[in-house]
Amino acid sequence: MTNHWNDLKHADVLMIIGANPAENHPISFKWILKALEKGGKLISVDPRFTRTSQMANVYGQLRSGTDIAFIGGMINYILENELFHKEYVAAYTNASYIVEDTYSFNDGMFSGYDKGKRSYDKTKWAFKKDKEGKTLKDPTLKDPKCVFQLMKKHYSRYDVDTVIGVTGTAKETYLDICKTYASTGEVGKAGTILYAMGGTQHTVGTQNIRSYAILQLLLGNIGISGGGVNALRGESNVQGSTDFGLLYDNVPGYMQVPTTAESDYTYQGFLDRITPKEGYWINKPKFYTSMMKSFYGDNATKSNEFGYHYLPKLSAGKNYSFMRLFDAMHRKELEGLLLFGSNPAVGGPNAGKEIESLSNLKWMVAVDLFETETSSFWQKEAGADPASIQTEVIFLPASGSFEKEGSVTNSGRWMQYRWQAIKPKGESKADLEIVHMLARRLKEMYKNSSNPADMPMKAMTWDYGESDHPDIDLVCREINGYDMKTKQQVKKFGDLKDDGSTCSGNWIYCGFYPENENLSKRRDSTDEGMSNFLNWSYAWPANRRILYNRASADLNGKAWSKTRVGIEWNAAEGKWKGNDVPDFVVDKGPKDPTFNDPFIMMAGGKGALFASINEGPIPEHYEPYENPMSNSFSSVQLNPAVQFGEEEMNAQGDVSKYPIVATTYRLSEHWQSGAMTRSQEWLAELVPHMFVEISEELAKEKGINNKDKIIVSSARGEINAYAMVTKRFKPYKLKDKTVHHIGMPWHFGYKGIVTGGSANRLTPHIGDANSTIPEYKAFLCDVRRAK
Amino acid sequence: MEFTRRQFLKLSGAVAATLAVVELGFDDKGAQAKTREFKIAELKPTPTICPYCAVGCGILVYSKGDDVVYTEGDPDHPINEGSLCSKGTTVRQVYTSEKRITKPMYRAPGSDKWKEVDWDFALEKVAKNIKETRDRTFIHKEKGLTVNRTDSIAYLGGAALDNEECHLLQKLFRAGLGLTYIEHQARI
Secondary structure (H helix, E strand, O other), rough: OOOOOHHHOOOOOOEEEEEOHHHHHHHHHHHHHHHHOOEEEEEEEEEEOOOOHEEEEEEEEOOOOOOHHHHHHHHHHHHOOOOOOHHHHHHHEHHHEEEEHHHHOEEEEEEOOEEOOOOOOOHHHHHHHHOOEEOOOOOOOOOOOOOHHHHHHHHOOEEEEHHHHHHHHOHHHHHHHHHHHHHHHHHOOOOOEEEEHHOOOOOOOOHHHHHHHHHHHHHHOOOOOOOOOOOOOOOOOHHHHHHHOEEEEOOOEEEOOOOOOOHHOOHHHHHHHOOOOOOOHHHHHHHHHHHHHHHHHHHHHHHHHHHHOOOEOOOOOOOOOOOHHHHHHHHOOEEEEEOOOOHHHHHEEEEHHHHHHHOOOOOEEEEEOOOOOOOOOOOOOOOOOHHHHHOEEEEEEEHHHHHEEEEOOOOOEEEEEEEEOOOOOOOOOOOHHHHHHHHHHHHHOOOOOOOOOHHHHHHOOOOOOOOOOHHHHHHHHHHHEEEEEEEEEEEOOOOOOOOEEEEOOOOOOOOOOOOOOOOHHOOOOOOOOOOOOOOOOOEOOOOOOOHHHHHEHHHHHHHHOOOOEEEEEEEEOOOOEEEEOOOOOOOOOOOOOOOOOOOOOOOOOOOOOOEOOOOEOOOOOOOOOOOOOOOOOOOOOOOOOOOOOHHHOOOOOOOOOOOOEEEEOOOOOOOOOOHHHOOOOHHHHHHHOOEEEEHHHHHHHHOOOOEEEEEEEOOOOOOOOOOEOOOOOOOOOOOOOEEEEEEOOOOOOOOOOOOOOOOOOOOOOOOOOOOOOOOOOOOOEEEOOOO | OOOOHHHHHHHHHHHHHHHHHHHHOOOHHHHHHHHHOOOOOOOOEEEEEEEOOOOOOEEEEEEEEOOEEEEEEEEOOOOOOOOOOHHHHOOHHHEEEEEOOOOOOOOOOOOOOOEEEOOOHHHHHHHHHHHHHHHHOOOOEEEEEEEEEEEEEEEEEOOOHHHHHHHHHHHHHHHHOOOOOEEOHHOO
């Protein structure tokens, strides 16, 4: 989230698209309702009429996988009717930048496409520079090659009738949504966009979110209270685990992993590749070197490039992400799998194929509270033949969240501490203890090795105490970072150094533990202004509660709205002050040429309306991998930058055989793969059965009654479920046909107190062109009554 | 009442329970007499954060010995102000569920059942498996470049863990052991 949960109450209009917080983030609704009590308007856009839709002023029906068309039409409406925030767009975004003549767009394709590689040469979309290397701009936004004009032209194709022919939204409703949301472009008004996996889990997921960001920038809704682009994250610490680099291509703090590319042969070459020449990221070498000092301590020296070659280098160009990992397992390239609270047998796409792949492993380690479908994939009840599966499985019992201590980071980036309330149950242990004991054992095994390949293990420091129980305070101090000589805690990430004199496990968290106080433990719930609760816990970065808050003030540094003050320039004191920690150099005044550059992480300091990601600099609608109609916007059906994995893992269904559009979702009473919630009595009793929601019209066509046992099939598999015949789904009237749409929860599996068919046995094994997130949210299927 | 809600946690046992009751609008003196019967009257609440979604609601846990007696929404928490959803409300059962696995277990190749084992056995197995696969599949150099990696062991998980755990996991598996297949729920 750019903003945070309490801040939702300051919005004038909230648009919830691809999320259902009333059921999946129920307490967030406390703050949404406060906005509505003050006269705010709620828009809900979803394929299904959810409990969130029930609370909304207007509900827009949207076929799964058509967000870019939906938002594109809104952007067109705003541009055509000049409803955007003019000063903000001209001064705070890259609308005025002139794009190179090599940029073009024609019939769904941008310039620079390589068909063989399914990728673009992004240099074709670069900004035009003058002789001194400065980006050319037209502040009047009239140059036909400026971002604003290119965007206007691009989106002019997203007229209302074409859009609703794709999305299936009623025209009157769509226009109402455009008008209501565009009203936040007025100076002083705030609109917020809330999204979740309904936005991301598509082959165009990243461009869906880019569309939301473009809309928000046009309306001047970023950086202000009650605004923002807000991802409603689904796990208690999925924000933290991402921050801490548990992804193949990220180390902590959103920095890159070295590869075998030529540039990466030396640390300096690698840093040159990953460090931009402008924007706050110019400090990356300080953060990277400090991180390596936290890994290798005194063994990271200037003469060994601070331990750079100890780090594993990815094979250049190889994708190691979740689906490709299972592809590798399918090809028998993987021998071992370690699972720390993870259940892909229920949560992974095309789960049936992923489960099959598990038996190719030599060994598996599962660390969990409950027996999961993944850890028990070899059992008879999983449909397996145990004797034929040679995988050795070790299950390590983990303790629950309040049986240990440590911090988690919520969606609003608040790092909150959890104290230990009780001893771990039985012989279970905290994951911290498990990884500590494992690391100590492995360190011991490698202790006397002189093999150069073992040097990273020997060089890695592990100084968290000599007992089996690690001292968590020492871990916290290392994450924040300290001076290597004096061992004094570093106060802020601005103090980190690239000469090896400081360490910091994760630069974005540097500052949570200055001196001798762990600020994630703070419990002062005083609202000192704009519900930012600056003394409650700690928010990264630098305890800022609203990102890019410089943009909450106008070109003179005064708040756009008196009732919505983020930070303001205080001329008398010569600094930025207000209700938040400035996301800006605190004493940078109006005389500085970069005074009006609020987006400090970006080269040039402007919000990116135009940004080069894999499938193009401006979002364009493509149909999902499986879809019921030809693309109305171009002759290009699928996102041209999507990469394919193992063919055998990814069977594709055709609309003639699977005519129904399907999507998956979550329920209040269960959580993710259900491993925790289906193993508890009360929650199991509240929702004991797998069900599929189908419209009354589809039920009639198929001869299905409410509560009938049905079978849902896709090109990947079949599952059994109960039919829930509902008015929440309606047939979609598209351009040239009517299609049915169904939806189902994905929480079920064969373990726990209650069991049921896993929706992910149906979902495709293909993902987004940038993030490789699977396209769980839009696929084709058929339903029939079970005999 | 002179106490602010923030002071609530600093107060112990009976007094805290009395305050909570008074805030619900009960008669002060009557409630004070009643508190002696409350199971949590003698217990100190421990603040925690809900383990499910990322709203990050505060929960107070009242435990005694090896039992979680009671849990409730943290009234001081600025986001949930004491309220909780169906999952947050039932968080006690994450501890009390009979389905919890409380001992390490081992499944031998080809076997159709788990066998309970001790921690020493389990950890030794894990460490040996990792070392054996890593050492055999490890690529130290490739075309003259030190690459220090293994593409034969994968790591998954982290979204339900603490930050401190994530830090140590990424440190051990990437910086120490050289794994490349490191992924978790954020990707899916």
